[in-house]
Amino acid sequence: MIDKSHRSKALLVAGCFFMEMLDGTIVTTAAPQMARSLHVSSAAIGLIITSFLLTFAALIPLSGWLTRRWGTRPVFLAAIAVFTLASLGCALSTTLPVLVAMRVVQGFGGAMMVPVGRLIVLAGAEKSDLMRLMAYVVWPGLMAPVVAPLAGGLITTYASWPWMFGINIPLGVVAFAVAWRVVEATPTERPPRLDRLGVVLTCAGLGGLTYAGHLFSEQNISWAAAITTALVSLALLTAAVRHLLRAEAPLVNLRVLRIPTLRASVSGGSLFWIVVGAGPFLMPLLFQNVFGWSSVKSGAVVLFIFVGNIGIKPATTPLLNRFGFRPVLIAATLAMAAAMATAGLLTAATPIILTCAVVLISGIARSVAMTAFSTVSFSDVAPEQMPDANSIAATAFQMSAGLAIAVSTIALRAGGPLGHLLPGTPDARTAYTVAFLILTLFSLCVTGTALRMHPDAGARVRRIRTAAPAAPANEAS
Template sequence: MTAQAATPAIHLDDARKARSIALLVAGAFFMENLDGTVITTAVPDIARSFGVAPLDLNIGVSAYLLTLGVFIPISGWVADRFGARKVFAAALALFTIASVLCGMADGLAQFVLLRALQGVGGAMMVPVGRLVVLKSTPKHKLISVIATLTWPALVAPVLGPPLGGFITSYSSWRWIFYLNLPLGLLALFFAWRLIPDHRPLERKPFDAIGFLYAGGALLCLTWAAEQLSRPHAPWIEAGLFLALGALLGALAVRHLRQAAHPLIDLRTLGTPTFAVAIYGGSLFRMAIGAVPFLLPLLFQVGFGLNAFHSGMLVIAVFAGNLMMKPATTGILRRFGFRPVLLVNGAINALSLLACAFLTPATPVWLIAGVLFVGGLTRSMQFTAYNTIAFADMAQARMAAANTLFSTAFQVAMGLGVALGALGVRLGHWLTHAMGIEQMPAAEFRLAFVLVALVSLLGMIDTWRLQAGSGDHLSKKRSA
């Protein structure tokens, strides 16, 4: 029996099936993204359960993010070797089982090990799921489908901390993990029913050296970002890991350019639209990755708000994300990718810069309005970059492009925290150098200036896009 014959029949047309697969993968993405942030507010309760200090539990938070980063580069090879449906389903199962076991953990060492296991499942789930969507979606439906895949990365970091706090306050921290069981089982059922079992004709050898270099670089960069996110960041240690990560990254690039069967194929950067989404898009993602780190500091440390009121303000970002989603396809079809990326990118940078002018005396409605506009623009920019990345990519190279895209995405979002922490440190130095220490939240407000500049810097690459790039995706297919 062939692989195609073995796939359960689903009586849906191609567009409806692609949409269903996208919703399934988006749900899996949401679980994966949420678990990276949802336990941050539950750390004190988990630490009490294990009889350790809250700071000792940081490694439990980090273990998930570290393994997520390390194993993403091998996701493409694993999917090619065993088939995307099997790998995606196995990743879902592993993630779900590890989640339940995390909820049952009775000690720190056990919890850390299980969080790492969760990270392995998440590392396979995200890029393989995106690859399935890219291969099953007609080009003319790519904008709306990518918009569906974009919202988990935008929403989960915003909803995670307040949701974790709510569950911990009114139930037990263990339910943070137990809730993944019904969601995971449901996703697993639909994964096996919907995702076709396509297998590649050629099996490539595993690039062990490339994995060591790329995985090591991601490990160091992710650990440095995690160190910088702490209240009292160990700057020397974080700087050493950033430097080591950069060195390993340089060695990885040199090796990948020379290898016969590279783990990550850098030749995909020869496609201009993909290169823009990697280079300029990564700078944008770094800037956006700094926002969830900086906003709570600005509101709680700078303005003196409590966690609840700070979280309620940040919900405005979430509202903007959701409000933009239904309009994304229509706007891109009306104006095209390049104009939207440039104009929307400029508005996004201005919304980041506007955060530098907020003070404790700023009316709540105005703060919420600035955050809402930021949510609108980052949702649009995320979708536009994530879609145009694959606009001109041949199907034969889609898996290689997806692996590089997923790796770059993880690095950029992780370095966003490092960018935010660097901005705060520079802001602290500038406030003393300029004699404005008494200005409320001065260091955090100056950090937003740096973040806005990085976002603008990414637009230089976008400016070089040819007019009409990606328009074949943004125009409706003729009947």
Template structure:
């Protein structure tokens, strides 16, 4: 039997893509605790290594818009396998780097692989999974985005302490070889070469520049605090997006098909969903800072508490599909979102004297609510998207998925600065409490968009039999 003719094992494809996602997501978070050791090797200051991290993120942001066209032109299988090769080789070059500029160059190459691997992998799952199995498949490929930010810092510290920082990247080599072999075996090549249109360079330049300026503006807000420069960047983003919208509406073969925003369920996951993901992705980052800088914990105890979020994420996975079928997408999102609001406000009451059992319980429930909300959003996004528009929908979804984290960090930073300005005599812990209240407000604001969904939203999947 030929490879293209045999049945596609969609669940195995989802598992493969989830593993690739985990490798990429973990790589982006595990490095943070290794920065001092890497800086010593390169004979630079730890802050100087931000150039490598920034180069990776900017390359990722710039190239994601092209991923959908490449997948249509060359096929998901070819692009996904090529991205694994590029990402794995770049990991080897990162480990072999002798100075800062070699490392930064390797990070750019790694960003090229990551920009293709994640969105094209998701597209492979969407194209090869029957509708009745889509809920379970998307639940499987969303857990890396929830788990990696929690496990990454602890794993990075362990590897750096008991081996060396080089192994953070070298561990990707056997994983990459295995992922390449499985991709060749599992993903069918039957849909290769679907696109015949020329590449939309105008749309790519407008979209890529807007994404770069948006990330730069968010970095100014969340990092340096240069608000005037941030406002200038965001103003330019608005102008570029207006030009991109006009171009995509008029072009016969645009890079992004903006007509998909007419689909109500998809639009909700883009607008309100981006705000929800911003709040969800920022929580582990802000918790780690509050535990250590606000409550005086060491890194080990802080890491142990963050693992409770991970336990909640995993614990909820077995109930996600059943809950969605029982209550539907709209009610599930509203209930899990309201639970996030309440639990985030409870986190804003944590202090040095808070009993550990209460800390663990709140964080466990928060992890469960995060998992349910994240998975529901990711599934709802593609429920009503027709196959012909799946590539465009997936590209835009992945772009905003990447930016949600930066947006959340920026909003949390603004919350901290507001607290410092309005409550200058208050403790650092109070400032973090205020930032969590801001995140709770952001979550509540996002739920307004969810509230406007029809009650039968996503019923094609939520009414599928188990």
């Protein structure tokens, strides 16, 4: 059984994760209202989203070094305080430059808050408790992208856009108070000097790649700028990898990726995070732009993703304990592939119950797979390797979540020319069919990663019921 202290920490980090993920996606709904209020174009509002995601993704690798230097408790408390105060600054902003600056500060707090919080949950936890603890942490983050459009719509309809940031203030105060009470101080160490070259290369590469994703997702895309930014960012990340593998005291020790379960989780889980973020983005667009549904009807159907997430949660740990990580991941990723392929075939004439069933299955698959990936990633990681493994996993997953919208947008645009390769006459639905088929291929690639996992992967964190040993033959007689 998980002790009360670890459960409280897991729920605390889950709440922070939800608040952080919600804050990264809720702004989209309020873009028109914010543009009018700040006297700028709607396109400029994209900076509010990008500045947060860029800072967040770029600074996550620093979390491991900071916790070694200052300890998890002070860094976590400071991160919650910075995020909450920056949320207040966002709510009080009256000009775009001030709001973007506050979002950068908010991204800095977020980059430390959840990665360090997850490290607190992992520290001292028994391997056999890891699965249930990670289940607590993961599902609020999966829920936020589904709830964000509805929450943003309600806030902008019945209040005003500053309240999207204002709701973080009481949540942050409560989180700080709980963290002050349940998070214990840990011994600090004297880490090597900060790897400044590693910081520059890694942060610039991750930030640039996030910005490239923003450029690719713009309505009037500048292909030259987007492609150039992406190529430069990839070059910086390549240089960063070479440096981190050669440095005596790197910012992040990439050698931990030699652990097969961590490597499989980072590669497969990152690709799956793109599908997880792209599905809730494409489905409302399909329902409203092609089917002609109202935003309320569309939002209600998409909420079945949330129903699937919550409904399967009590069964996730028993499934993993009973069947193991490899079979469950194969089944979950295949189910997601089937759901994405079926979503591309939906029409306005499809019975609503069937549409809801497809959305529900996608919610179940995403919850099971991400809980499995998040748990198995740390199953074979030694305590001294945990800060590096946590930084790598957090960075990879956050980058994928941030790039999901860009991938969705590119897939939709590819649906125009590629749609002519499909049977029948192309129409408004064809682009979405192609986009969902691309997500299907992504899911199948993740299935391939799961198939390559060892059958006993994650055995250390499973609680396997074994039958009582039979009595020796001479005793049985």
